[in-house]
Amino acid sequence: MSDGRATSPTYADVTRDVARTLEPPGNLYFSWMSVVALILTAGILAWAGQIWWGMGMAGKRVPQMWAMYITSFVFWIGIGHAGTLISAILYLFRARWRTSIYRAAEAMTIFAVMTAGLFPLIHAGRMWFAYYLLPYPNQRSLWPNFRSPLVWDVFAISTYLSISTVFFIVGLIPDIAALRDVSTGWRRRVYAMLALGWEGADSQWRHYRRAYGLLAALATPLVLSVHSVVSWDFAMALVPGWHSTLFAPFFVDGAIFSGFAMVLILVLPMRHFFRLHAYIQEKHLDAMGKLILVTGLVLTYFYLCEIFTSLYSGDDIEKASLFWKVTKTYAWALWLMYFCNCVSPLVLFWRKARTSPVVLYVVSILVLIGMWFERFNIIVPSLGHDFYPYTWGIYYPSPTDTMIVIGSFAWFFILFLGFIRVMPSLSVVEVKETLPPPMRDPTHAGRH
Amino acid sequence: MPDATETIVGVFAHVDTTVRALEELRAKGYRDLTVYTPVPVHEIEEVLERDRPVSRVRLFTLIGGLTGIASAFLLTIWTSLIWGLVTGGKYLQFGPGGIVGSSLPPFVIIAFELMVLFGGIATVIGLVVLGRLPRFRPSATFDPRFTNDRFGIAIHCAPGRSGSVREILRTAGAEDVPA
Numbered sequence: 001m002s003d004g005r006a007t008s009p010t011y012a013d014v015t016r017d018v019a020r021t022l023e024p025p026g027n028l029y030f031s032w033m034s035v036v037a038l039i040l041t042a043g044i045l046a047w048a049g050q051i052w053w054g055m056g057m058a059g060k061r062v063p064q065m066w067a068m069y070i071t072s073f074v075f076w077i078g079i080g081h082a083g084t085l086i087s088a089i090l091y092l093f094r095a096r097w098r099t100s101i102y103r104a105a106e107a108m109t110i111f112a113v114m115t116a117g118l119f120p121l122i123h124a125g126r127m128w129f130a131y132y133l134l135p136y137p138n139q140r141s142l143w144p145n146f147r148s149p150l151v152w153d154v155f156a157i158s159t160y161l162s163i164s165t166v167f168f169i170v171g172l173i174p175d176i177a178a179l180r181d182v183s184t185g186w187r188r189r190v191y192a193m194l195a196l197g198w199e200g201a202d203s204q205w206r207h208y209r210r211a212y213g214l215l216a217a218l219a220t221p222l223v224l225s226v227h228s229v230v231s232w233d234f235a236m237a238l239v240p241g242w243h244s245t246l247f248a249p250f251f252v253d254g255a256i257f258s259g260f261a262m263v264l265i266l267v268l269p270m271r272h273f274f275r276l277h278a279y280i281q282e283k284h285l286d287a288m289g290k291l292i293l294v295t296g297l298v299l300t301y302f303y304l305c306e307i308f309t310s311l312y313s314g315d316d317i318e319k320a321s322l323f324w325k326v327t328k329t330y331a332w333a334l335w336l337m338y339f340c341n342c343v344s345p346l347v348l349f350w351r352k353a354r355t356s357p358v359v360l361y362v363v364s365i366l367v368l369i370g371m372w373f374e375r376f377n378i379i380v381p382s383l384g385h386d387f388y389p390y391t392w393g394i395y396y397p398s399p400t401d402t403m404i405v406i407g408s409f410a411w412f413f414i415l416f417l418g419f420i421r422v423m424p425s426l427s428v429v430e431v432k433e434t435l436p437p438p439m440r441d442p443t444h445a446g447r448h
Numbered sequence: 449m450p451d452a453t454e455t456i457v458g459v460f461a462h463v464d465t466t467v468r469a470l471e472e473l474r475a476k477g478y479r480d481l482t483v484y485t486p487v488p489v490h491e492i493e494e495v496l497e498r499d500r501p502v503s504r505v506r507l508f509t510l511i512g513g514l515t516g517i518a519s520a521f522l523l524t525i526w527t528s529l530i531w532g533l534v535t536g537g538k539y540l541q542f543g544p545g546g547i548v549g550s551s552l553p554p555f556v557i558i559a560f561e562l563m564v565l566f567g568g569i570a571t572v573i574g575l576v577v578l579g580r581l582p583r584f585r586p587s588a589t590f591d592p593r594f595t596n597d598r599f600g601i602a603i604h605c606a607p608g609r610s611g612s613v614r615e616i617l618r619t620a621g622a623e624d625v626p627a
Contacts, residue, residue, distance in 0.1 A: 010597065011486055011487075011596065011597035012596055012597040015595075015596045015597070135523060135527065141530060141531055142531060143527035143528075143530070143531045143533075144527075145533050145535055146524040146527070146528065146551075146554060146555055146558055147535055147536070147538055147551055147554045148535070151558075152554070152557045152558065152561075155557070155558050155561040155562070156557075156561055158565075159561045159562070159564055159565040162565055162568070162569070163564060163565065163568045166568050166569065166572050167568075170572060170575065173581075174595070177595050178486065178595040178596060180595075181592035181593075181594075181595045181596060182592075182596060196576075196581045196582035196583070197581060197582050197583025197584060197585075197586065198581070198595075199484060199583070199586065199587060199590045199594065199595070200484050200485055200486060200594055200595050201482050201483065201484055201587075201590075202482060202483040202484075202485070202492070202493075202496050203482065203579065203580070204579040204580075204581070205485065205488045205493075206493070206496075206497075206500075206503050207503045207504075207505050207574070207575050207578045207579045208488075208575060208579060209488050209503075210502070210503040210505045210506060211503075211505045211571050211572065211574060211575040214505060214506060214509045214567075214571050215568055215571055215572075218509070218513075218564045218567050218568050218571070219564075219568075221560075221564070222561075222564045225557075225560060225561070229557065429486070429487050432486060432487045433487045433488070437463040437487075437489055437491070438461060438462045438463060438597070439462050439463055439464045440461070440462040440464055440465050440621060441464050
């Protein structure tokens, strides 16, 4: 299996190689897990401190009430988008290169949305009242305001989490069945339970294929809608720098851009440590590199549009807000964002860079930094410099909210690291589907 | 399965031999068969889909999606009517001649989300119901090789015909025809 490009793997190779990823992990894995768990513990302690001593611990002062929490919320929701793009949109377009990365990307989506979902709770302070957001019959006949983008958000994100999870589980069923039939002992019993008795009979496949296609068709508009709805949290408000029709496509594009960077950050080490070079080949890295490049260029265009519409608007407040962002307190964050999101992906114009794991990794990290700061630049400087000078204010991060944000990364990575050791992180069935089907008579082989 | 029938399983290593056996069996009039494949294979589906209607999962999706839209509009309109919260001059209320107001467009977003949610969940229910999942015991004709790299055909036939069925499977190129 050292050079997978010379001979294509067989069906049995795929099952064996995926089962291999689930063998007991080594010390390196456990040391990583311990580091991540330690950071997560620090994050949880910070949150506990915030609950105990109050929201002042998070550096919340008028007008900076959204600050890092909502920045991270939007960031994590955005990360999820690449997973659904790969699993639904590229499925409908029959992009065959998706098959070897889609399972990892889908898992990433679910974990990213689970991470994002924490932030409104953390941000709300008394998160045990979070159920107030849901429409439920109550004694005083109060109902949520369905004209509020924040309520749309509740619906959009819970639907997104549910449908991504359903899609993910449906995709896993035949894979778990394949693992069930090659494993032994307690693993076999657990997989047998999870596979729901899948046998790969024609009577199952025909419904499965149809259901999978329909789920993809439902998830496709969903993924575009989720970040649009998130963007309306801002765009529906009158704050200068937010009130723009540009926001929905701008957010969706940025989400896909950052999501692909995160896919690379997860998949490149997976490829290295699990020795999956035969499945995650250079052409896959190349395709992801191209997508990052394209979405990065589109994002650059949106940044230019944002500046142009602000200057062309004839609105003095809007222009003042823009000049303040570009030149004053938070200018460093804005220029860092322009560098990370507009300049650093340009290196991917070279094919050599797109196929080099090191270059891709560095670009991906820069893109994630850039995209986190994009949300920061939308939220903090806009709130800090709106209509009246007496409402202006600077936000300073506190140790508590910084630690919670860092802890959210640990939460995400611990979920992902756990997942790749108990579930197939490479799709058994879909990878087999892209291989030429076994034929006794080789003249048939070209027909597929 | 009543005693009047016998079940024969053929294990194949290749797609073309499986298709050959299927064509042969259909030509001889055997229709009661189950085909096991590790992945959905286009060539095999082509043979099987000839006299079978399209999967009814889509009906579940349609009903689920429509239920989602209807329940979203019911929820948003009904709650606006019983708790009149006027924001930005937008409201819905009972007036002369029925419901009046101007706040329907935002409800479309809720309707869209619930359409996707209910439609998706109904699709999975459809898959579970139509695919007869979960199965707690493997079927008698299932072989663990079928999820790895082998293809299988299970035929239910009258007891007297088993010899000829075995013959068809072997001639087509079955790797193994367990007794």
